[in-house]
Amino acid sequence: MQADIPPEIERWFSGRDWRVRRHQAEMLAAADAGKHALLVADTGAGKTLGGFLPTLADFCPSRLADAAAQDGLHTLYVSPLKALAHDVQRNLVTPVEEMGLPLRIETRSGDTPSDRKKRQRTKPPHVLLTTPESLSLLLSYPDSFELFGSLKRIVIDEVHAFATGKRGDLLALSLARLQALAPQMQRVALSATLANPEGFREWLAPWGEIDTVALVQGEEGAPAQVEILLPEEERVPWGGHAGTWAVGQLYQTIRKNRTTLVFTNTRFLAEFIFQQLWDVNEETLPIGIHHGSLSKEARRKVEGAMARGELRALVATASLDLGVDWGDIDCVVQMGAPKGSSRLLQRVGRANHRLDQPSRALLVPGNRFEFLEAQAAKDAVDAGQRDGEEFRPGGLDVLAQHIMACACAAPFDEAILLAEIRSSLAYAYVDETVWQRVLNYVATGGYALKAYDKFRRIVRDKQGVWRLSHPEMAAKHRLNAGIIIDSEMLEVRFRNGRSLGRVEERFAASLSAGDTFAFAGQSLEVESVKDMDVIVRATAKSAMIPSYGGARMPLTTHLADRVRAMLVDRAGWARFPDDVREWLEVQDWRSQMPGPDNLLVESFPHSKRHYTVYYTFTGWNANQSLGMLITKRMEDRGLMPGGFVANDYSLAVWGLKPVADPAPLLSPDILAHEFVEWVQESYLLKRSFREVAVIGGLVERQHPGKRKSGRQVTFSTDLIYDVLRKYEPDHVLLEAAWADARERLTDIGRLQELLERSQDQLLHVELERVSPLAVPVMVMIGRESVPQGAVDDELLLEAESLASAAMRVDDQP
Template sequence: MSSSALPSKITGWFESRGWQVRRHQREMLEAARAGNHALLTAPTGAGKTLAGFLPSLVDLIETPDSTGLHTLYISPLKALAVDVQRNLLKPIADMALPISVETRSGDTPANRKARQRVKPPQILLTTPESLNLLLSQEDSFTLFSGLKRVIIDEVHAFATGKRGDLLALSLARLRHIAPDMRRAALSATVADPDDYRAWLAPWGDIESVTHVLGDEGAPADIEIMVPEAPEGESIRVPWSGHAGAYAIPQVMEQIKANRMTLVFTNTRFLAELTFQKLWDINEDVLPIGIHHGSLSREARRKIELAMAEGKMRALVCTASLDLGVDWGDIDCVIQMGAPKGSSRLLQRIGRANHRLDQPSRALLVPGNRFEYLEAQAALDAVEEGRRDGEPFREGGLDVLAQHVMSCACAAPFQEDDLLAELQSALPYSKLDKPAFERVLGFTRDGGYALQAYDKFKRLRRDADGVWHLVHPRFATQHRMNAGIIVDAAMMTVRFRNGRTLGKVEESFAAMLSVGDTFFFAGMSLEMIRMDTADVIVRASKKAAMIPSYMGARLPLTTHLSDRVRHFLTDRPGWARFPDDVREWLEMQDYRSTMPEPGQLLVETFPHKHLHYMVTYSFEGWNAHQSLGMLLTRRMESQGLKPIGFVANDYSFACYSVEPVTDPASLFSSDILEDEFLDWVAGSHLLKRAFREVAVISGLVDRQHPGKRKTGKQVTFSTDLIFDVLRKYEPDHLLMEAAWADARARMTDVDRLGKLLDRAADSMVHVDLDRVSPLAVPVLVMIGREHVAQGATDDALLIEAEGLIEAAMRGD
């Protein structure tokens, strides 16, 4: 049979549906038959999932007596695995193929998990965490010995992070167990295919990975929604905000006009807010739902089923539905607020129509004028086929420690053999013997400062150099606690009858008193009481607060940041913007200046008895928050009497009693060596990072048999250990890992460094007599983050109008 020939059962199934096998689907089969790994990059709706499974189906048809686990499918989301199972079972049933398919995740019942290890399906759909847990079992060598294929879906969603580190290590272990196993990865939004080929291949050998490129689909139909102007008036894009709340009536009209609409927001907070505002004007009582990661599994499954059955007109959601879920009846996607990245936007747009030959229709709703520029930048990038993504980096030591423990739970190991296996995974290809010995030392007994405690003595090495578990109970404890996703400390929200709605952060729950109300799961809820782990509520019709969630802020990609900066100096291009956006830019050009690409513009001016310094760096909220904190410290040391700072993705503003006359002295690069280190060491960032690495590495347990620790208990445990290590072993493996996380993920230290380098060479300081137009979007944020309602809100509105009037005066 030729390398692309298909069995008659499969060709007959395609013909019965009026389909033809696509070129990239045949090429995936050819790559498999040639014994190669494969990376498939193809647009949404191109049949990527079927292309990934096609070699497995063909192999199982051609070898009908095949038993045992043949194919593993790895997805970043449990919901995606369930959706894929549903869509895979239909063609298998239509072709009457005797192929068994099952899912395995944290939601799978224990009895089914046990049965799967003894009698596995031929195709198992799972997640990176569940796969690593399977590899920690003593029977894993038997279970995976006949494995032929691993399919990794939506690989861009996790390959560059810690879940990708864990999966890369699991793939290395699977190769050790089943050397002939072949890997395939699927994605619609990979920026640099060679980077992913190197990640996918053993030892980074990209030549062993065939890159299969799918055909381009119909161009997406994308528009930017701006406020509807009253007759005779011009459009007015808001100066501030990032929710797009002004467009709610227009969004509702779109929902009425379409069969099914997905309304994406960037945070769970905004999802709740947008849902409530839509529901308030839903006079026709259209079925509109809400979906985000903090809702209960039952609530999410219920809404997913209703969408799949076509019973919903709209669904407000977050990144929880970014990936792969195939609801073919969606005919419009609306993005509330700026998209923050072209790849993310393309992924979300692809949820509409989900067919290669039909254009996906999308509307972008910018929250303010800078976000309008960002939306236009994302739209241009999508039209040009440009993608963005996170860079690859060396693997986390905490993840490595967890995997080493998984290996020890499965079987004793030789140190050198395991090191060679780990080095075959790209994130750990530079792992040397001394570094590995540090990880083994930590996994053995917790390290120098903790080795006196028996609870940390998990491994021992015998006289032959073989590593063993000290006691089987450590394997049980490891399997109960392993995982990469460390949520913020959460409390369950439930009714008195026991029905759960989801979770809110402990920090939010701590602010509630009996009788307080808050919006959650699309309802107004009144708190009745609170116990150790639960917030007990009842439905309410009173006005409510809205819960917010930490760690949910999407970063602005460098790619989009660069495009927005280019817009500022592309004066002929301003003609395509709405009149008020164009006038805003023109007035800035007249009153102050525009930063050229590569320049750092710093404006200083007085306003209402204070002095302001606004920096336009376009490096994202995390970097700006960090630098704002550092600069106000440095301003304090220079006697400038700083009051505070405020930041968005594009700029940040520091305000003080005394004027800043020499910004360059504040931005000197040694700030990262002096103030930054002191600040991180003394801030909550390092403790928060330590909490995560302590949990991931297995140093601190989240669960014991029959009992789960509360977030407060986990935090208390990690804080105690943090204080011990900081005092007695500051170079401990986990302190190093926590520093790496705090510097990179929580503060965007790389972007901070580039910002400071740019400041040294290209700072442009403009001293003004009053606020500039470009400064208004960030200045109107001052005070808003802690405003509830009423007179205070009115005062802020008056202040904003005063800022705008001063900025746009032409005198």
């Protein structure tokens, strides 16, 4: 396809000594040919501009000729992050203004003032930048038919970040609705890190129409330069995850660069590392912090300072690892293990952000297994290999929410709406039986709840058309709709009302007047905890650190396989630091190495208890699930288990009696009965039910002027859960909760693969004492309840004691 690039765009590019890149021209050609398009291009390749080039072209005077520019909404831009939408707005305004295009661009998210939101529906901009949740809410208004009728294009940025999850389900349903409202609409998706582009083409296309989606591959850029930071004098730590050993070296890196972006995997670690850096910041360099719990004002202030080049360093979480274009960043630092090569590539790409210049990154492993993971991630990046998640059927709770959004917009015919919903890959599986079950749930709450009027949200009239049971249902839906179910948060405020952000209710419940904690880069003293607010004042006292819950980033299967291969590649150990190489050599001499072709299990006595360590490499969720199941089986067999502890790589279980043969503890039939019983009786299913009940609209978090506390929501959902378990065990939301608990919370797929592998790959080694590879997981015992980072010094002392026993080579193996 040959692109007809308007002269205004050609002149603008040449005026900056740029050229329209091949993939950008191909995106314009695909649009001119009436095709949808998926662009996969390296960071810094101009993906966003490539996605918007057809929109800019539509408003160029040379293409308009003497016609007036289109009035109304022309292009939707959907991103997973509010920060990304604001960043894109900044970067789009410049070319629009410099080319003199009659194009208005605005953002819309949960942070947008209500008066602007209302005005956007009646007088929309030409380009609206938003999130999946805000788009779904827009579709719930009666004026959505008029608002989106003129839509020509939707651009989905960083599609890999959410297409395979529930936010992707919601967006897929919104795409189907938009296509019905604007049949001429073109779908565009952008990403730098796709392992399976064909799968994303299928997701992007209307169901069965993958040939309508052009796959555009970007020009290759300069390879990333990734290095692993090692201690200058000390050894790579045995345990810990914060990487506090590197703070001094990290500070020197910040001093040498114009701007350094420091990524952490959790909000807690962002606060902790930020404080550690300030403790050594003798020159008071401007260093900022950014994460999702901070207030909108705090985030915007930091984003603006970074855009203006006023910060020397910024400590951030995943809140900034997607698409933010700050070209003056010299170096990206990843604190702790990257957990996946695609995630690492995404974060590394924030440095330089130019296709022809290599991005520089430093990986800071917190312990020895994290060193191996960092090396595996570096190797994958060097080889250009990426990892990604598989698509799964769309969630029924999300479908229920979408049905309500459609009902809020207008009465609907169920056959027409079903056909529309089935036009998306995520919901192509929905047959008449599933459809009627979900529809019945939205209408009545289900068999066990239909006697209660509060659950009657839609009704069918005499003509067979579904409509709201009462107009107030629309307001309730819009107040409570959404997919992201965070832990309940309390606002952190000064007495004058200024908000600093939010902390989890569980953490806030532990606070009393006079307690101190670090947050938003400040040390704060609690004055009072009242309703949904924590009232604080600044203090010079030393502070506790808030411990956020949140989900753990899973170790990808791709990286896990690479680490296992490295462990048996003895020739490759030569490139490792001396202490890491010695660690592996002593392990190899005293025991065995876990590898791709075995499941190593070690048993040994320690401190009057018997330990069994399983080297699974299946990630924390699967290891936690396996630990629960193994201890139950040990108890049934009289082995008197004491507990277990897990990380991404291994699981350590202890008891008063030794495990002579671990094979019976790992038989796959454990998933047939014990797994089901454990999940049903554990908090996992109730936790999943709470989330799907909120997403599916069964329980309301928000009432006009008032929000339920997390405790109130939990009480309501637990009560309904017990009723449904007893009287309607096949309820739609119980099914949705089961799907979540199996896939997301317990990682059942990886667990099942591990148990099947154990049948012919189990390698059991009985030792007289702890092995070198067991030390990293053993030092976690008794420390799980203590915030990560704060205990690193204690972990080192504990590790030295264990390591001296593990690394001793004065006897026979």
